[in-house]
Amino acid sequence: MKSIFTREHRMADLVLSDYNLLPIINRFGIRLGFRDKTVEQICKERNVNSEFFLAIINTYINPDYLPDSGLINVPVNSIVDYLQQTHRYYIEYTVPEIERLLSLLLKSSNTQNLHLIEKFYLDYKVELIEHIQNEESQVFPYVLNLVNDKFRKVNYSIHSFEREHTDLDEKLSDLRNLIIKYLEPTYNDNFCNDFLLALQRFEDDLKDHARIEDKILVPVVAKIEEELNG
Amino acid sequence: MVNGVVIVVHSNDIIRKGLASIIRTIAGIRVVEHTSFAGLDFSANDILGYLLEPNMLNDFRKLGGICAKSKPKGIIIYNGSKIDGIDLPFIETSFSSERIIEFVKNILSNSRSVPDNQDNELSSREIDVLKCVALGMSNKEIADRLFISIHTVITHRKNITAKLGIKSTSGLTIYAIMEGYIEPSSIDIRG
Ligand SMILES: [Fe+2]
Ligand SMILES: [Fe+2]
Numbered sequence: 001m002k003s004i005f006t007r008e009h010r011m012a013d014l015v016l017s018d019y020n021l022l023p024i025i026n027r028f029g030i031r032l033g034f035r036d037k038t039v040e041q042i043c044k045e046r047n048v049n050s051e052f053f054l055a056i057i058n059t060y061i062n063p064d065y066l067p068d069s070g071l072i073n074v075p076v077n078s079i080v081d082y083l084q085q086t087h088r089y090y091i092e093y094t095v096p097e098i099e100r101l102l103s104l105l106l107k108s109s110n111t112q113n114l115h116l117i118e119k120f121y122l123d124y125k126v127e128l129i130e131h132i133q134n135e136e137s138q139v140f141p142y143v144l145n146l147v148n149d150k151f152r153k154v155n156y157s158i159h160s161f162e163r164e165h166t167d168l169d170e171k172l173s174d175l176r177n178l179i180i181k182y183l184e185p186t187y188n189d190n191f192c193n194d195f196l197l198a199l200q201r202f203e204d205d206l207k208d209h210a211r212i213e214d215k216i217l218v219p220v221v222a223k224i225e226e227e228l229n230g
Numbered sequence: 231m232v233n234g235v236v237i238v239v240h241s242n243d244i245i246r247k248g249l250a251s252i253i254r255t256i257a258g259i260r261v262v263e264h265t266s267f268a269g270l271d272f273s274a275n276d277i278l279g280y281l282l283e284p285n286m287l288n289d290f291r292k293l294g295g296i297c298a299k300s301k302p303k304g305i306i307i308y309n310g311s312k313i314d315g316i317d318l319p320f321i322e323t324s325f326s327s328e329r330i331i332e333f334v335k336n337i338l339s340n341s342r343s344v345p346d347n348q349d350n351e352l353s354s355r356e357i358d359v360l361k362c363v364a365l366g367m368s369n370k371e372i373a374d375r376l377f378i379s380i381h382t383v384i385t386h387r388k389n390i391t392a393k394l395g396i397k398s399t400s401g402l403t404i405y406a407i408m409e410g411y412i413e414p415s416s417i418d419i420r421g
Contacts, residue, residue, distance in 0.1 A: 120404045174401030
C-alpha cells in the first residue's frame with residue numbers, strides 16, 4: 001500500500017508522487033506554483049474542504065482506502081460539484097483526446113481488427129455518454145433538491161441509483177486486452193502506446209470516480225434521506 | 231490493504247519460522263507454514279501468495295492447475311542469490327525485516343502483475359458457448375441450443391472470461407469475430 005497523504009504534507013510532494021493526480025487537483029480549482037505550502041494551506045486559500053480533498057486523493061492512490069465516517073461532514077454540494085467537474089473533464093478532454101489518438105492509430109494501420117476495436121470503442125462511447133447524462137439529469141438534481149430544499153421526489157431513493165449504477169471501467173479493460181492481444185502488427189508503435197496509456201489513465205480515473213459515487217455520495221445521501229424520513 | 235493467507239513453504243525450520251514471523255506482522259495477513267507441498271491445501275480461496283524455497287519451484291509448476299484455482303496474487307522466492315531463468319520476485323537473505331515486509335506488501339497489493347502461465351486455450355465446448363454469446367443469445371437460449379443446464383452455461387462463461395480477460399458481452403463478440411469464430415456479417419455492426 002502506498003502512503004496516505006495528510007493535511008500536513010506539502011502539496012508539491014503530493015503532485016511529485018504521481019502526476020496522474022494533476023487533473024484531479026485541477027478539478028478543485030487548484031493549480032501549480034505551490035512553493036512549500038501544505039495541503040491545508042492551499043485548500044484554505046482555494047476555499048476547498050481539505051477533508052474531502054484528501055479523501056479523493058487518497059482513494060485515487062490507494063483503491064482500498066476508504067475514509068471513515070468523518071466524511072459525513074463534507075457538504076453534499078461539494079461532492080456533486082466535484083463529480084460534475086469530472087464529467088466535464090471526460091467529455092471535453094478525455095474522450096476527444098482518446099479519439100484523436102485512435103484516429104492516428106487507424107490512419108497508420110487499416111486492418112479489420114483495428115476497425116473492430118474502433119467499433120467497440122464507439123459503442124462504448126454511446127454507453128458512457130448515456131451514463132453521464134443520466135447522472136447529470138436525474139441523480140444529481142434529485143440529490144441537490146434533497147439537500148438544498150429538503151424536497152424528496154416520491155418513489156425514488158439513492159438506493160435506486162446504487163442498484164442500477166453500471167461499471168464503466170470494465171469495457172475499457174476489455175478494450176486494452178483486445179488491443180494488446182489481437183492487434184495485427186502493422187500499426188504505428190508510438191500512436192498505439194499513447195492510445196493504450198490514455199485508456200489506462202481513463203480507466204483508473206473512472207474507477208476512482210465510481211468509488212466516489214458509490215462509497216461517498218451514496219452513503220452521505222442515504223443518511224440525509226433517513227433523517228428526512230425520521 | 232491486503233487480507234488473506236500467505237503460505238510459506240521452506241524445508242529449513244529456522245528460515246521458515248523467521249520468514250513467517252516477519253510476514254505475520256503485516257495487518258490482515260495470516261501465515262500458514264509448511265515444510266513441503268505434501269498435505270498443503272491449495273483450494274482455499276483466500277490464498278494471497280506463496281513464499282517458496284527455489285528448489286520447490288519445479289514441483290510448484292507441476293502443480294500449476296492448483297495455482298490457477300486459488301489465484302494467488304504473488305509467488306515469491308526466498309534465496310541468497312538470483313537464479314537464472316526465473317523471473318519471479320526475489321527476497322535476498324540480506325534483506326532487513328522491514329524490507330521484506332515492504333516487498334511482500336507491494337507484491338500482494340499489486341494485482342496487475344499476476345504471474346499467470348496457465349493454459350488459456352478455450353475448450354471446444356467453451357468455443358460453442360462463446361459463439362452463442364457473440365450472436366447475442368441469452369443464457370437460457372444457449373442452454374437450450376447446446377442441451378446443457380443454465381448453470382453449466384454460466385460456468386463456461388466464467389471460465390471464458392477468466393481465460394481471455396474479456397468481461398463484457400460486446401468485448402467477447404469482437405473477440406469471436408477477430409478469431410474467426412463468427413462472421414462479421416452475423417452481428418449488427420454500427421458505425
Ligand atoms: Fe459519474
Ligand atoms: Fe457513474
